[in-house]
Amino acid sequence: MTSAAPWTARLALVAGAMAVVILLLFAGARSVVLVAVGVGGTAVTLAGVWWTLVHRGPVRALAAVLAVAAPVAVLVLYALAGLLWVVLVSLALWVLAVASGRFALAEETGPRRPKERRVAPPERPFLIMNPRSGGGKVDRLGLREKAEALGARVAVLDPDRPDPVDGVVGLARRAVEEGADLLGVAGGDGTQALVAGVAAERGVPFVVIPAGTRNHFALDLGLDRDDPSACLEALTDGVELRVDLGFIGDRVFVNNASFGAYAAVVQSPAYRDDKVRTTLQLLPDLLTHETGPDLVVRVGELVMDRPQAVLVSNNPYRAGDPAGLGRRERLDSGVLGVLGITVESATQAAGLLRGRNAPGLVSATAGDVAVEAREPAVPVGVDGEPLTLRTPLRCHIAPGALRVRVPRHRPGVPLGRPAMDWHRVRRLALTTVRTAAGRGPHRSRLRRVRVPRAFLPVRSLPVRRETEGPGVGRPLDPATLRPEERDAPLVIWWSKSNSATPCTACTTPVRPLAGSYATWPGAGTGTGRWLGCG
Numbered sequence: 001m002t003s004a005a006p007w008t009a010r011l012a013l014v015a016g017a018m019a020v021v022i023l024l025l026f027a028g029a030r031s032v033v034l035v036a037v038g039v040g041g042t043a044v045t046l047a048g049v050w051w052t053l054v055h056r057g058p059v060r061a062l063a064a065v066l067a068v069a070a071p072v073a074v075l076v077l078y079a080l081a082g083l084l085w086v087v088l089v090s091l092a093l094w095v096l097a098v099a100s101g102r103f104a105l106a107e108e109t110g111p112r113r114p115k116e117r118r119v120a121p122p123e124r125p126f127l128i129m130n131p132r133s134g135g136g137k138v139d140r141l142g143l144r145e146k147a148e149a150l151g152a153r154v155a156v157l158d159p160d161r162p163d164p165v166d167g168v169v170g171l172a173r174r175a176v177e178e179g180a181d182l183l184g185v186a187g188g189d190g191t192q193a194l195v196a197g198v199a200a201e202r203g204v205p206f207v208v209i210p211a212g213t214r215n216h217f218a219l220d221l222g223l224d225r226d227d228p229s230a231c232l233e234a235l236t237d238g239v240e241l242r243v244d245l246g247f248i249g250d251r252v253f254v255n256n257a258s259f260g261a262y263a264a265v266v267q268s269p270a271y272r273d274d275k276v277r278t279t280l281q282l283l284p285d286l287l288t289h290e291t292g293p294d295l296v297v298r299v300g301e302l303v304m305d306r307p308q309a310v311l312v313s314n315n316p317y318r319a320g321d322p323a324g325l326g327r328r329e330r331l332d333s334g335v336l337g338v339l340g341i342t343v344e345s346a347t348q349a350a351g352l353l354r355g356r357n358a359p360g361l362v363s364a365t366a367g368d369v370a371v372e373a374r375e376p377a378v379p380v381g382v383d384g385e386p387l388t389l390r391t392p393l394r395c396h397i398a399p400g401a402l403r404v405r406v407p408r409h410r411p412g413v414p415l416g417r418p419a420m421d422w423h424r425v426r427r428l429a430l431t432t433v434r435t436a437a438g439r440g441p442h443r444s445r446l447r448r449v450r451v452p453r454a455f456l457p458v459r460s461l462p463v464r465r466e467t468e469g470p471g472v473g474r475p476l477d478p479a480t481l482r483p484e485e486r487d488a489p490l491v492i493w494w495s496k497s498n499s500a501t502p503c504t505a506c507t508t509p510v511r512p513l514a515g516s517y518a519t520w521p522g523a524g525t526g527t528g529r530w531l532g533c534g
Contacts, residue, residue, distance in 0.1 A: 118408075
């Protein structure tokens with residue numbers, strides 16, 4: 001935890017309190033009405049969006065007007081009441097409070113770096129490059145020439161003919177049989193997944209070169225998507241990570257597999273030519289179950305019946321991005337992320353205001369997911385590639401199946417923002433953080449043990465030694481106990497540092513002395529080996 005985290009938490013508490021105070025001070029009892037109007041307007045907007053998606057013709061047009069008019073009407077009502085500025089200022093303070101609180105919680109947790117190990121450069125790397133991916137990034141950035149200059153053997157796919165799956169997979173397998181000790185792909189996530197499966201199968205490391213359009217896999221590995229050529233440094237100065245792979249049947253996916261409405265839409269031949277019109281044309285029948293598969297999804301004991309959309313991801317997406325458009329906190333948790341959406345009416349659509357607690361939204365994690373349907377085959381989007389697969393389908397995860405070689409120097413994955421927890425923010429705001437000489441801000445990691453009074457005699461206390469800080473190696477000296485301290489219900493703390501630590505016995509900050517060891521309710525400071533409540 002950095003020294004800025006408590007101050008950011010305090011800012012969150014102050015901003016949140018000010019948001020409420022301003023609303024009550026200038027609106028009084030009308031503040032309840034203001035909040036109700038705002039929530040009601042948002043619910044009407046969501047209902048209007050739902051009607052826009054499930055209807056066609058004049059009804060769709062009227063629903064679209066309603067979705068736009070509802071928030072405008074709310075703002076007009078606020079302005080007529082002379083309270084528009086009050087709402088805007090209060091809303092801005094509330095947004096600041098939530099953003100500061102989430103930032104403070106993220107700083108408290110600290111960044112989690114995946115386990116990596118230094119490795120020797122490969123002797124016979126083999127790279128497959130797709131010149132069609134990303135609008136021709138392979139040719140435009142000269143990736144082939146740069147890779148060959150580093151000693152890699154490069155195979156460029158033929159841009160004039162469709163590339164069958166067996167062609168890419170067969171090419172990678174033949175390369176390993178001929179002695180390649182590393183496989184890599186410059187292309188989109190679909191091609192990355194195919195070759196990653198071969199690398200995991202043959203036990204060779206894999207290099208990701210983000211030359212596609214989105215490259216979510218590279219994003220979650222912390223690679224530089226804006227400069228794909230920088231990823232070639234993994235061939236000369238790389239480290240190795242172990243990440244999980246998702247499987248749908250025997251096919252690998254590195255990001256996700258989608259079922260339901262989205263998968264059916266991308267299957268349409270007209271989708272690539274006009275995405276918006278095709279989506280609006282197909283969604284009404286898909287969302288009302290007039291067409292499309294009737295899915296049954298089983299996640300352990302949880303059963304989702306006829307969801308409109310299901311996303312199964314290789315490791316869960318962040319709490320603020322369940323739709324799979326952003327980042328995953330990690331790629332080595334060993335579980336699949338599952339998100340299912342079931343909305344049957346405008347009322348349920350408005351209920352999405354409750355976020356992850358909405359009745360139509362299911363979020364879970366599991367090692368295995370079963371997908372069943374009445375139809376013998378269903379459309380599936382696997383890492384953005386439209387496929388049709390026979391049912392029933394089983395998705396599972398292979399923990400640590402893939403060795404990924406990445407550059408030692410890379411942007412990394414930015415710190416995620418955890419869900420807001422006001423209780424944790426308040427506790428963090430009351431924390432005092434000190435800086436030990438030459439060590440930077442840190443918190444003590446403590447283990448608390450209650451010692452019954454019957455076992456309080458001095459010679460029965462266990463001996464523990466400091467492992468860090470000025471008191472390193474110094475044992476707890478029972479001779480320093482005072483008579484009044486021997487009769488107290490002692491609480492012993494063994495600290496790994498000498499930074500300030502909150503006392504859970506009395507919920508007040510504790511200011512430790514150098515080499516401090518223990519505290520108990522009501523005790524004062526001791527001889528330099530005890531933590532004193534203060």
